[in-house]
Amino acid sequence: MSPSNRSRLRAHPASLPPSTSSDGTRRRILETALQLFASRGYHDTSIRDLAKVLELQPSALYAHFASKEHVLAELVRIGHEAHHEALQAALKDAEPEPRQQVRALVRAHTRTHATHPQLAVVVNEELYALTPELAAPAIALRDKSTELLAEVIERGMAQKCFAPPHPRVTAAAISAMGVRLPYWYDQGSTLDVDTLAEAHAELALRMLCGDLAR
Amino acid sequence: MSPSNRSRLRAHPASLPPSTSSDGTRRRILETALQLFASRGYHDTSIRDLAKVLELQPSALYAHFASKEHVLAELVRIGHEAHHEALQAALKDAEPEPRQQVRALVRAHTRTHATHPQLAVVVNEELYALTPELAAPAIALRDKSTELLAEVIERGMAQKCFAPPHPRVTAAAISAMGVRLPYWYDQGSTLDVDTLAEAHAELALRMLCGDLAR
């Protein structure tokens, strides 16, 4: 571990999404790894660091995961699945009208990143540390999530309710609002998650609709 | 170095900003470190990896930098200074009217991230790897750059030409468009930097002005 005491994230207890099925020691390993990988990075966190926080011997971890990389892979899988399922559920519950669908997608995207910032950071910054084989399922899910937004934008443009300056650039800008959240947003501040999600939804619609009446 | 062949960035020759004063072997070290730190990460790049690409012995690097961390610190310094100077120059050349100032800031922010994607990634993802002492100057510059945008937004709101849903959230959203660029934008694609910068400027104004006439 490096001598730096700086952390990548404002420290919070690391939380896995409710859908996470692991329990017992396996779950403790995932939660602790999430905390350490988010704050120090995967390559700067050793098996010994993990074991020390868990009050286990390093060798005990290998009864639960085949390797350090497999711990990261599981976190990456959990994060991508929770995110994608949140987007799908939001779309399903929203009215079919494009503006309502964008609102629903952006709110879900923002809520995911605001309520699980450590998982968001690990998923986004450490994916490249996985071998292509272990990263592939996550990349596939990511592409599907990207496509959900792209399709809604296209439909809105066809219906003349969206007129973004550049569809792909605008989609990236909408996604970026959420992805950057963990680096500045402080849970428990005066700005609550609902207000934040609503502000992002409004910003997304301003980007897409521009001068068009809303 | 990890067994993964994945890279964090679409590979391009790493370029330092024109202002970089180093030359000779010192500059070659910085350019090579920039390439490796951006694609593999600081903690996954060893002194031996660096030396191998440079066709030098590992010990030769210590005639130019006191440590691996000092190489990163110099890259982080270069990146933050180039970025901040670009923002200041843009503001200086722009008309004082808030909308024109935002246009100028966003264009400069986007151009910096689009033309030096490796430097942007290293500056943003590896700053935490520095000891607080070495990171402090960069953090101070970052705060000043953030303040440049915040001030223009405040002035625009006072003049009733900006009405963002939430000033701090909107400033973060505007910044995020640029910061996320290196992860998807491909230099040399059909989307040129000027078009991209203009699209981002337009998106920023849509976020800030909303229904107000432009």
Added chain:
DNA sequence: GTCTATATATCGATAGAC
């Protein structure tokens, strides 16, 4: 300023007892 050689520490992972 680059080399050869190496000091010293830590890494991920395994063997085998219980």
Added chain:
DNA sequence: GTCTATCGATATATAGAC
């Protein structure tokens, strides 16, 4: 499933010749 003990590889950095 956790322990003790350790293997073999690799890490950053230094010493001293040229």
